[in-house]
Amino acid sequence: SFKCPRDNLECLNENDVSPLGWVIFTFLMLAHLSRDLINGLKLTVLCGKLRHERSAMIKYFSGGLILLWISSLAILSSFLYNLAIGRSETQLIENAVIVLFVCDVDEFSHMAVRAAQSLRTGTREFVDEIATLSCAVEKMSADFTKLQKKLKNQEEEIECFSEERDEKLKLLQKQYEEMEMCLQKKDEELKKVLQSNVQLELRMKALEGRVMLWIQSHPTERPIDSPDIGDYETPSARGVDLEPMNL
16 A cells, blocks of 8 residues: 655555445445354354254254355455455445455356246246145135035024024913913902802891891790790791892
8 A cells, every 4th residue: 555656765655444444344244244154153053953963963064164164254355355455445345345246156146047947947837836826726715615514504503593492482481371371260260259258248148137137027935045046946947938038
């Protein structure tokens, strides 16, 4: 970064890189390579789990180590390259972008190969996707049909239960009406019995009154020792007929 002109004894420093440029450079590198660093650490940590087989542990460890080595090498090479030839903030950013692009060349080539393969197998994949979707639709329609049948069966069961309940309610209502009719009949019979008792009492009173009148109108001698009416001779015993009395 120093330039020594021929006509001057002092050399000039042409390095215009400020701390802000290095901050931007660090941010770009970490934003692009932090995913690879984290995935590499994950693989190296995952290889130590005892639940994996030995071959899987070796694969995880080698893959994580290679990924960490490539990411660290990209960061270190970018830093040294910019430290050697970077004279301004613009050059720092340009160099960082170039290095990152070179690191991603393999991924871009892999994506290009995948795209070329999809051109040949695109129709087949499309047909396979359509077949998969059709199978999924058929399965969903079958499930929907099963659900409809199940709902229909449940509705029939509910209808049968409601019909049975209505029949039971009707039967209970009919029994209640019959019981009410029986009670009404019993009340009517009881009223008739009470009325007949009242009539009988009235008749008994009327007969007693006629007997007393007849005794008063036909006095007879009776012993002093027998004050009861039974000691008198009845009219039928004396040949006297009583006229019927209308009540």
